[in-house]
Amino acid sequence: MSDMLEYKCPCCGGKVEFDSASQQMKCPFCESEFSIEAVQQMQQDQIGSNDMSWDASAGSDWQPGETEGMKVYSCKSCGGEIVADELTGASSCPYCGNPVVLQGTFDGDLRPDLVIPFKLDKNKAKEKLSEHLKGKKFLPKAFTDQNHIDEIKGVYVPFWLFDADADGDIQYEGIKERTWSDSNYRYTEKSYFNVRRTGSLAFEHVPVDGSSRMPDDLMESIEPFDYKDAVTFEKAYLSGYLADRYDVTAEQSIDRANHRIEQSVIDTFRESVVGYSQVHEKGNAIQLHNGKAQYVLYPVWILNTTWNNEKFLFAMNGQTGKFVGNLPLDKSAFVKAMTLYSIIGAVVACILTYFFFS
Amino acid sequence: MNYVVAIIIGILIGVVIACIQKSALTSVHMQHAAAEYIKRNSLKFSRKTDTYLYKRVEKTAIPRDNSGK
Numbered sequence A: 001m002s003d004m005l006e007y008k009c010p011c012c013g014g015k016v017e018f019d020s021a022s023q024q025m026k027c028p029f030c031e032s033e034f035s036i037e038a039v040q041q042m043q044q045d046q047i048g049s050n051d052m053s054w055d056a057s058a059g060s061d062w063q064p065g066e067t068e069g070m071k072v073y074s075c076k077s078c079g080g081e082i083v084a085d086e087l088t089g090a091s092s093c094p095y096c097g098n099p100v101v102l103q104g105t106f107d108g109d110l111r112p113d114l115v116i117p118f119k120l121d122k123n124k125a126k127e128k129l130s131e132h133l134k135g136k137k138f139l140p141k142a143f144t145d146q147n148h149i150d151e152i153k154g155v156y157v158p159f160w161l162f163d164a165d166a167d168g169d170i171q172y173e174g175i176k177e178r179t180w181s182d183s184n185y186r187y188t189e190k191s192y193f194n195v196r197r198t199g200s201l202a203f204e205h206v207p208v209d210g211s212s213r214m215p216d217d218l219m220e221s222i223e224p225f226d227y228k229d230a231v232t233f234e235k236a237y238l239s240g241y242l243a244d245r246y247d248v249t250a251e252q253s254i255d256r257a258n259h260r261i262e263q264s265v266i267d268t269f270r271e272s273v274v275g276y277s278q279v280h281e282k283g284n285a286i287q288l289h290n291g292k293a294q295y296v297l298y299p300v301w302i303l304n305t306t307w308n309n310e311k312f313l314f315a316m317n318g319q320t321g322k323f324v325g326n327l328p329l330d331k332s333a334f335v336k337a338m339t340l341y342s343i344i345g346a347v348v349a350c351i352l353t354y355f356f357f358s
Numbered sequence B: 001m002n003y004v005v006a007i008i009i010g011i012l013i014g015v016v017i018a019c020i021q022k023s024a025l026t027s028v029h030m031q032h033a034a035a036e037y038i039k040r041n042s043l044k045f046s047r048k049t050d051t052y053l054y055k056r057v058e059k060t061a062i063p064r065d066n067s068g069k
Protein backbone atom coordinates (compact mmCIF):
# COMPACT_ATOMS: atom_id res chain seq x y z
CA MET A 1 0.00 0.00 0.00
CA SER A 2 2.90 2.36 0.59
CA ASP A 3 3.56 2.92 -3.10
CA MET A 4 0.13 4.43 -3.51
CA LEU A 5 1.57 7.66 -2.19
CA GLU A 6 3.09 8.11 -5.64
CA TYR A 7 -0.25 8.37 -7.43
CA LYS A 8 -1.32 11.58 -9.06
CA CYS A 9 -4.79 13.07 -8.79
CA PRO A 10 -6.73 12.46 -12.05
CA CYS A 11 -8.50 15.73 -11.41
CA CYS A 12 -5.74 18.27 -10.68
CA GLY A 13 -2.47 16.36 -10.98
CA GLY A 14 -1.61 16.73 -7.29
CA LYS A 15 -0.32 13.84 -5.19
CA VAL A 16 -3.18 11.82 -3.70
CA GLU A 17 -3.02 10.12 -0.30
CA PHE A 18 -4.93 7.35 1.39
CA ASP A 19 -7.57 8.75 3.70
CA SER A 20 -8.17 6.33 6.57
CA ALA A 21 -11.45 7.96 7.58
CA SER A 22 -13.18 7.35 4.27
CA GLN A 23 -11.04 4.36 3.22
CA GLN A 24 -10.60 6.16 -0.09
CA MET A 25 -7.80 7.90 -1.92
CA LYS A 26 -8.07 11.62 -1.34
CA CYS A 27 -6.45 14.61 -3.00
CA PRO A 28 -5.38 17.21 -0.41
CA PHE A 29 -5.34 19.93 -3.08
CA CYS A 30 -8.75 19.67 -4.71
CA GLU A 31 -10.44 17.45 -2.10
CA SER A 32 -11.51 14.88 -4.69
CA GLU A 33 -11.97 11.33 -3.48
CA PHE A 34 -11.40 8.22 -5.53
CA SER A 35 -11.71 4.51 -5.05
CA ILE A 36 -8.39 2.73 -4.80
CA GLU A 37 -9.20 0.66 -7.88
CA ALA A 38 -9.91 3.76 -9.94
CA VAL A 39 -6.60 5.39 -9.06
CA GLN A 40 -4.67 2.20 -9.65
CA GLN A 41 -6.28 1.69 -12.98
CA MET A 42 -5.53 5.24 -14.05
CA GLN A 43 -1.82 4.91 -13.50
CA GLN A 44 -0.69 1.32 -13.41
CA ASP A 45 -0.87 0.71 -17.09
CA GLN A 46 0.26 3.74 -18.98
CA ILE A 47 -0.71 3.96 -22.62
CA GLY A 48 2.18 2.63 -24.72
CA SER A 49 3.64 4.06 -27.88
CA ASN A 50 2.61 3.73 -31.51
CA ASP A 51 4.31 1.23 -33.73
CA MET A 52 3.32 0.81 -37.35
CA SER A 53 5.82 -1.41 -39.08
CA TRP A 54 5.29 -3.44 -42.20
CA ASP A 55 6.78 -6.13 -44.29
CA ALA A 56 6.22 -4.49 -47.64
CA SER A 57 7.40 -7.10 -50.10
CA ALA A 58 4.76 -6.77 -52.79
CA GLY A 59 4.86 -7.90 -56.39
CA SER A 60 7.15 -10.44 -57.99
CA ASP A 61 9.60 -10.71 -60.89
CA TRP A 62 8.50 -11.11 -64.50
CA GLN A 63 9.13 -14.43 -66.26
CA PRO A 64 11.85 -14.29 -68.95
CA GLY A 65 10.28 -13.11 -72.21
CA GLU A 66 6.96 -12.25 -70.56
CA THR A 67 7.29 -8.51 -71.10
CA GLU A 68 8.02 -8.94 -74.80
CA GLY A 69 5.87 -6.63 -76.89
CA MET A 70 5.22 -4.27 -74.00
CA LYS A 71 6.36 -0.72 -74.72
CA VAL A 72 6.97 2.28 -72.54
CA TYR A 73 5.70 5.67 -73.67
CA SER A 74 6.72 8.82 -71.90
CA CYS A 75 5.17 12.26 -71.71
CA LYS A 76 7.69 15.07 -72.13
CA SER A 77 5.23 17.49 -70.62
CA CYS A 78 4.34 15.93 -67.25
CA GLY A 79 6.95 13.16 -67.06
CA GLY A 80 4.31 10.44 -66.94
CA GLU A 81 5.30 6.97 -68.10
CA ILE A 82 2.72 4.53 -69.36
CA VAL A 83 2.94 1.00 -70.61
CA ALA A 84 0.94 -0.42 -73.52
CA ASP A 85 1.34 -3.48 -75.67
CA GLU A 86 2.49 -3.00 -79.28
CA LEU A 87 -0.97 -3.44 -80.76
CA THR A 88 -2.68 -0.98 -78.42
CA GLY A 89 -0.03 1.73 -78.55
CA ALA A 90 -0.42 5.14 -77.01
CA SER A 91 -0.57 8.56 -78.60
CA SER A 92 -1.47 11.02 -75.86
CA CYS A 93 -0.89 11.25 -72.14
CA PRO A 94 -3.93 10.33 -70.05
CA TYR A 95 -2.96 12.87 -67.37
CA CYS A 96 -2.19 16.01 -69.34
CA GLY A 97 -3.33 15.28 -72.90
CA ASN A 98 0.04 16.05 -74.50
CA PRO A 99 1.55 13.67 -77.06
CA VAL A 100 3.62 10.80 -75.73
CA VAL A 101 6.70 9.32 -77.39
CA LEU A 102 7.78 5.70 -77.56
CA GLN A 103 10.65 5.36 -75.18
CA GLY A 104 11.51 1.71 -75.60
CA THR A 105 10.78 -1.77 -74.46
CA PHE A 106 9.34 -2.23 -71.02
CA ASP A 107 11.54 -3.89 -68.44
CA GLY A 108 12.34 -3.70 -64.76
CA ASP A 109 9.54 -2.90 -62.32
CA LEU A 110 7.69 -5.56 -60.39
CA ARG A 111 5.11 -7.90 -61.82
CA PRO A 112 1.65 -7.21 -60.35
CA ASP A 113 0.22 -9.86 -58.04
CA LEU A 114 -3.39 -9.25 -59.02
CA VAL A 115 -5.58 -7.29 -61.39
CA ILE A 116 -9.24 -6.32 -61.41
CA PRO A 117 -10.15 -6.45 -65.11
CA PHE A 118 -12.24 -3.63 -66.60
CA LYS A 119 -15.96 -4.33 -66.10
CA LEU A 120 -17.29 -1.16 -67.74
CA ASP A 121 -16.48 -0.05 -71.25
CA LYS A 122 -15.83 3.29 -72.88
CA ASN A 123 -19.49 3.90 -73.74
CA LYS A 124 -20.44 3.47 -70.10
CA ALA A 125 -17.71 5.92 -69.12
CA LYS A 126 -19.00 8.51 -71.60
CA GLU A 127 -22.54 8.01 -70.35
CA LYS A 128 -21.39 8.51 -66.73
CA LEU A 129 -19.53 11.67 -67.70
CA SER A 130 -22.64 13.29 -69.16
CA GLU A 131 -24.56 12.26 -66.04
CA HIS A 132 -21.81 13.85 -63.95
CA LEU A 133 -22.19 17.16 -65.80
CA LYS A 134 -25.98 17.15 -65.78
CA GLY A 135 -27.98 19.23 -63.32
CA LYS A 136 -25.00 21.10 -61.91
CA LYS A 137 -26.27 24.57 -61.11
CA PHE A 138 -23.19 26.78 -61.53
CA LEU A 139 -21.34 24.79 -64.18
CA PRO A 140 -20.40 27.05 -67.12
CA LYS A 141 -22.39 26.02 -70.23
CA ALA A 142 -19.31 26.28 -72.45
CA PHE A 143 -17.47 23.72 -70.34
CA THR A 144 -19.99 21.02 -71.16
CA ASP A 145 -19.95 21.89 -74.88
CA GLN A 146 -16.18 21.88 -75.23
CA ASN A 147 -15.47 18.53 -73.62
CA HIS A 148 -13.50 16.10 -75.76
CA ILE A 149 -15.44 13.19 -74.47
CA ASP A 150 -13.82 10.73 -76.90
CA GLU A 151 -10.45 11.26 -75.29
CA ILE A 152 -11.49 9.21 -72.28
CA LYS A 153 -8.92 6.45 -71.68
CA GLY A 154 -8.90 3.16 -69.85
CA VAL A 155 -5.87 2.97 -67.60
CA TYR A 156 -4.75 0.27 -65.20
CA VAL A 157 -3.53 2.18 -62.17
CA PRO A 158 -0.94 0.61 -59.86
CA PHE A 159 -2.04 0.28 -56.25
CA TRP A 160 -0.35 -1.10 -53.17
CA LEU A 161 -2.79 -2.97 -50.94
CA PHE A 162 -2.02 -3.29 -47.27
CA ASP A 163 -3.33 -5.90 -44.82
CA ALA A 164 -2.70 -5.61 -41.09
CA ASP A 165 -3.96 -6.45 -37.63
CA ALA A 166 -4.17 -3.41 -35.41
CA ASP A 167 -3.94 -3.44 -31.61
CA GLY A 168 -5.38 -0.39 -29.97
CA ASP A 169 -5.31 0.93 -26.44
CA ILE A 170 -7.23 4.16 -25.96
CA GLN A 171 -8.05 6.11 -22.83
CA TYR A 172 -10.87 8.63 -22.55
CA GLU A 173 -12.33 10.94 -19.98
CA GLY A 174 -16.09 10.50 -19.91
CA ILE A 175 -18.38 13.05 -18.28
CA LYS A 176 -21.99 12.47 -17.26
CA GLU A 177 -24.07 15.53 -16.53
CA ARG A 178 -27.12 15.96 -14.32
CA THR A 179 -28.87 19.27 -13.78
CA TRP A 180 -31.56 20.42 -11.39
CA SER A 181 -32.58 23.66 -9.74
CA ASP A 182 -34.17 25.07 -6.65
CA SER A 183 -35.72 28.51 -6.24
CA ASN A 184 -32.36 30.28 -6.22
CA TYR A 185 -29.82 28.19 -8.09
CA ARG A 186 -29.32 26.00 -11.08
CA TYR A 187 -27.03 23.04 -10.32
CA THR A 188 -24.90 21.08 -12.76
CA GLU A 189 -23.32 17.92 -11.47
CA LYS A 190 -20.54 16.45 -13.59
CA SER A 191 -19.38 12.91 -12.87
CA TYR A 192 -15.98 12.00 -14.29
CA PHE A 193 -15.08 8.52 -15.50
CA ASN A 194 -11.85 6.96 -16.65
CA VAL A 195 -12.78 4.98 -19.76
CA ARG A 196 -10.40 2.49 -21.26
CA ARG A 197 -10.71 0.39 -24.41
CA THR A 198 -8.13 -2.19 -25.37
CA GLY A 199 -8.66 -4.46 -28.33
CA SER A 200 -7.85 -5.45 -31.85
CA LEU A 201 -9.19 -4.84 -35.33
CA ALA A 202 -8.12 -6.38 -38.65
CA PHE A 203 -7.82 -4.58 -42.00
CA GLU A 204 -7.72 -6.00 -45.49
CA HIS A 205 -6.66 -4.50 -48.81
CA VAL A 206 -6.28 -0.84 -47.84
CA PRO A 207 -5.29 0.75 -51.18
CA VAL A 208 -2.71 3.48 -51.85
CA ASP A 209 -2.05 4.46 -55.46
CA GLY A 210 1.53 3.99 -56.59
CA SER A 211 1.58 6.69 -59.26
CA SER A 212 2.70 10.20 -58.43
CA ARG A 213 1.02 11.57 -61.59
CA MET A 214 -2.34 10.27 -60.44
CA PRO A 215 -3.70 12.65 -57.79
CA ASP A 216 -4.20 10.76 -54.51
CA ASP A 217 -7.48 12.50 -53.70
CA LEU A 218 -8.89 11.58 -57.13
CA MET A 219 -8.03 7.91 -56.61
CA GLU A 220 -9.39 7.85 -53.06
CA SER A 221 -12.61 9.41 -54.36
CA ILE A 222 -13.41 6.49 -56.67
CA GLU A 223 -12.99 3.94 -53.88
CA PRO A 224 -13.97 1.33 -53.04
CA PHE A 225 -12.91 -1.32 -55.49
CA ASP A 226 -14.34 -4.75 -54.76
CA TYR A 227 -11.42 -7.04 -54.11
CA LYS A 228 -13.56 -10.11 -54.80
CA ASP A 229 -13.13 -9.49 -58.54
CA ALA A 230 -9.32 -9.45 -58.32
CA VAL A 231 -7.68 -12.25 -60.32
CA THR A 232 -4.12 -13.41 -60.77
CA PHE A 233 -2.35 -11.01 -63.09
CA GLU A 234 -1.96 -12.03 -66.73
CA LYS A 235 -0.40 -9.82 -69.37
CA ALA A 236 -3.40 -10.43 -71.65
CA TYR A 237 -5.60 -8.19 -69.47
CA LEU A 238 -3.56 -5.18 -70.59
CA SER A 239 -4.46 -5.46 -74.27
CA GLY A 240 -6.58 -2.53 -75.37
CA TYR A 241 -5.74 -0.52 -72.27
CA LEU A 242 -2.89 1.55 -70.94
CA ALA A 243 -1.09 0.75 -67.74
CA ASP A 244 0.43 3.40 -65.55
CA ARG A 245 3.91 2.70 -64.26
CA TYR A 246 4.36 2.99 -60.51
CA ASP A 247 6.94 5.49 -59.31
CA VAL A 248 6.04 5.43 -55.61
CA THR A 249 7.17 2.26 -53.85
CA ALA A 250 5.17 0.25 -51.35
CA GLU A 251 7.49 1.48 -48.57
CA GLN A 252 6.76 5.09 -49.51
CA SER A 253 3.01 4.45 -49.54
CA ILE A 254 2.80 2.87 -46.10
CA ASP A 255 2.34 6.14 -44.21
CA ARG A 256 -0.93 6.86 -45.95
CA ALA A 257 -2.29 3.35 -45.23
CA ASN A 258 -1.16 3.62 -41.60
CA HIS A 259 -2.87 6.93 -41.16
CA ARG A 260 -6.19 5.62 -42.48
CA ILE A 261 -5.99 2.46 -40.38
CA GLU A 262 -5.12 4.41 -37.26
CA GLN A 263 -8.06 6.73 -37.83
CA SER A 264 -10.42 3.78 -38.27
CA VAL A 265 -9.24 2.20 -35.01
CA ILE A 266 -9.86 5.52 -33.25
CA ASP A 267 -13.34 5.85 -34.83
CA THR A 268 -14.34 2.24 -34.09
CA PHE A 269 -13.21 2.31 -30.46
CA ARG A 270 -14.88 5.67 -29.90
CA GLU A 271 -18.23 4.18 -31.01
CA SER A 272 -18.07 1.81 -28.02
CA VAL A 273 -17.88 4.71 -25.54
CA VAL A 274 -21.52 5.51 -24.91
CA GLY A 275 -23.71 7.04 -22.22
CA TYR A 276 -21.69 10.21 -21.66
CA SER A 277 -22.55 13.79 -22.46
CA GLN A 278 -18.89 14.51 -23.19
CA VAL A 279 -16.00 12.24 -24.12
CA HIS A 280 -12.41 13.41 -24.45
CA GLU A 281 -9.64 11.19 -25.74
CA LYS A 282 -6.69 11.25 -23.35
CA GLY A 283 -4.22 9.14 -25.24
CA ASN A 284 -3.92 6.30 -27.70
CA ALA A 285 -1.44 3.64 -28.66
CA ILE A 286 -1.97 1.72 -31.90
CA GLN A 287 0.27 -1.06 -33.03
CA LEU A 288 0.19 -2.91 -36.30
CA HIS A 289 1.45 -6.39 -36.89
CA ASN A 290 1.27 -9.10 -39.55
CA GLY A 291 1.39 -6.25 -42.06
CA LYS A 292 1.74 -7.35 -45.65
CA ALA A 293 1.46 -5.63 -49.00
CA GLN A 294 0.30 -6.64 -52.46
CA TYR A 295 0.83 -5.00 -55.84
CA VAL A 296 -2.37 -4.80 -57.91
CA LEU A 297 -3.69 -3.02 -60.99
CA TYR A 298 -7.12 -1.41 -60.71
CA PRO A 299 -9.19 -0.30 -63.74
CA VAL A 300 -9.83 3.43 -64.08
CA TRP A 301 -11.29 5.51 -66.92
CA ILE A 302 -9.58 8.90 -67.14
CA LEU A 303 -10.38 12.10 -68.96
CA ASN A 304 -8.38 15.31 -68.81
CA THR A 305 -9.67 18.66 -69.98
CA THR A 306 -8.19 22.12 -70.02
CA TRP A 307 -10.63 24.95 -69.63
CA ASN A 308 -9.69 28.63 -69.18
CA ASN A 309 -6.08 27.53 -68.61
CA GLU A 310 -7.09 25.32 -65.74
CA LYS A 311 -6.73 21.54 -65.80
CA PHE A 312 -9.60 19.23 -64.89
CA LEU A 313 -9.16 15.52 -64.42
CA PHE A 314 -12.07 13.10 -64.22
CA ALA A 315 -11.94 9.50 -63.15
CA MET A 316 -14.36 6.63 -63.19
CA ASN A 317 -13.96 3.41 -61.26
CA GLY A 318 -13.79 0.85 -64.10
CA GLN A 319 -15.37 -1.77 -61.87
CA THR A 320 -18.20 0.05 -60.07
CA GLY A 321 -18.85 3.07 -62.32
CA LYS A 322 -18.34 5.65 -59.57
CA PHE A 323 -17.51 8.87 -61.41
CA VAL A 324 -15.71 11.85 -59.84
CA GLY A 325 -13.99 15.07 -60.84
CA ASN A 326 -14.21 18.64 -59.63
CA LEU A 327 -15.98 21.06 -61.97
CA PRO A 328 -15.37 24.76 -62.69
CA LEU A 329 -17.60 27.42 -61.17
CA ASP A 330 -19.48 29.97 -63.27
CA LYS A 331 -18.70 32.85 -60.91
CA SER A 332 -21.16 35.37 -62.32
CA ALA A 333 -24.04 32.85 -62.22
CA PHE A 334 -23.08 32.03 -58.64
CA VAL A 335 -23.00 35.68 -57.53
CA LYS A 336 -26.33 36.36 -59.28
CA ALA A 337 -28.02 33.38 -57.63
CA MET A 338 -26.59 34.24 -54.22
CA THR A 339 -27.86 37.83 -54.52
CA LEU A 340 -31.30 36.63 -55.62
CA TYR A 341 -31.55 34.06 -52.79
CA SER A 342 -30.44 36.67 -50.24
CA ILE A 343 -33.08 39.16 -51.39
CA ILE A 344 -35.79 36.46 -51.28
CA GLY A 345 -34.54 35.35 -47.85
CA ALA A 346 -34.58 38.89 -46.47
CA VAL A 347 -38.05 39.62 -47.84
CA VAL A 348 -39.51 36.38 -46.45
CA ALA A 349 -37.88 37.02 -43.07
CA CYS A 350 -39.35 40.54 -42.95
CA ILE A 351 -42.84 39.26 -43.79
CA LEU A 352 -42.58 36.62 -41.02
CA THR A 353 -41.37 39.28 -38.60
CA TYR A 354 -44.31 41.51 -39.51
CA PHE A 355 -46.81 38.73 -38.71
CA PHE A 356 -45.22 37.27 -35.60
CA PHE A 357 -43.48 40.13 -33.82
CA SER A 358 -45.67 43.16 -34.34
CA MET B 1 -34.64 46.50 -34.71
CA ASN B 2 -36.49 43.21 -35.36
CA TYR B 3 -36.36 43.94 -39.09
CA VAL B 4 -32.59 44.45 -39.14
CA VAL B 5 -32.15 41.00 -37.53
CA ALA B 6 -34.68 39.49 -39.97
CA ILE B 7 -32.86 40.91 -43.00
CA ILE B 8 -29.50 39.60 -41.78
CA ILE B 9 -30.92 36.12 -41.13
CA GLY B 10 -32.65 36.14 -44.55
CA ILE B 11 -29.40 37.06 -46.31
CA LEU B 12 -27.46 34.36 -44.43
CA ILE B 13 -29.99 31.69 -45.43
CA GLY B 14 -29.67 32.82 -49.08
CA VAL B 15 -25.86 32.58 -48.93
CA VAL B 16 -25.98 29.12 -47.33
CA ILE B 17 -28.36 27.78 -50.01
CA ALA B 18 -26.14 29.12 -52.81
CA CYS B 19 -23.04 27.57 -51.19
CA ILE B 20 -24.76 24.18 -50.83
CA GLN B 21 -25.59 24.26 -54.56
CA LYS B 22 -21.99 25.25 -55.32
CA SER B 23 -20.60 22.33 -53.31
CA ALA B 24 -22.21 19.93 -55.84
CA LEU B 25 -19.33 20.88 -58.17
CA THR B 26 -16.78 19.27 -55.86
CA SER B 27 -16.60 15.49 -55.75
CA VAL B 28 -12.91 14.88 -55.03
CA HIS B 29 -11.88 14.36 -51.42
CA MET B 30 -9.29 12.34 -49.52
CA GLN B 31 -10.79 9.49 -47.52
CA HIS B 32 -11.06 10.05 -43.78
CA ALA B 33 -10.20 6.53 -42.68
CA ALA B 34 -10.24 2.90 -43.80
CA ALA B 35 -13.69 1.82 -42.59
CA GLU B 36 -14.39 0.01 -45.89
CA TYR B 37 -11.46 -2.30 -45.26
CA ILE B 38 -12.21 -3.52 -41.75
CA LYS B 39 -12.41 -7.30 -41.77
CA ARG B 40 -15.90 -8.30 -40.76
CA ASN B 41 -16.34 -9.30 -37.10
CA SER B 42 -12.66 -8.72 -36.40
CA LEU B 43 -13.25 -6.22 -33.59
CA LYS B 44 -12.34 -7.79 -30.25
CA PHE B 45 -12.07 -5.95 -26.97
CA SER B 46 -9.83 -7.46 -24.32
CA ARG B 47 -10.68 -4.67 -21.92
CA LYS B 48 -13.63 -2.35 -21.67
CA THR B 49 -13.69 -0.44 -18.42
CA ASP B 50 -15.60 2.64 -17.32
CA THR B 51 -14.35 3.59 -13.88
CA TYR B 52 -15.98 6.29 -11.81
CA LEU B 53 -13.51 8.90 -10.56
CA TYR B 54 -15.14 11.90 -8.91
CA LYS B 55 -17.89 14.45 -9.26
CA ARG B 56 -18.16 18.22 -9.26
CA VAL B 57 -21.23 20.38 -8.71
CA GLU B 58 -21.45 23.88 -10.13
CA LYS B 59 -24.22 26.25 -9.18
CA THR B 60 -25.30 29.38 -10.94
CA ALA B 61 -27.77 31.89 -9.54
CA ILE B 62 -31.06 32.02 -11.42
CA PRO B 63 -31.50 35.63 -12.61
CA ARG B 64 -34.28 37.37 -10.64
CA ASP B 65 -36.85 39.43 -12.39
CA ASN B 66 -37.20 42.34 -9.96
CA SER B 67 -39.35 44.53 -12.19
CA GLY B 68 -42.53 42.81 -10.97
CA LYS B 69 -42.16 44.12 -7.39
Ligand SMILES: [Zn+2]
Residues within 6 Å of the ligand: A009, A010, A011, A012, A013, A014, A027, A028, A029, A030, A031, A032
Ligand atom coordinates in the same frame (compact mmCIF):
# COMPACT_ATOMS: atom_id res chain seq x y z
ZN1 LIG C 1 -6.81 16.92 -7.00
Ligand SMILES: [Zn+2]
Residues within 6 Å of the ligand: A075, A076, A077, A078, A079, A080, A093, A094, A095, A096, A097, A098
Ligand atom coordinates in the same frame (compact mmCIF):
# COMPACT_ATOMS: atom_id res chain seq x y z
ZN1 LIG D 1 1.52 14.07 -69.53
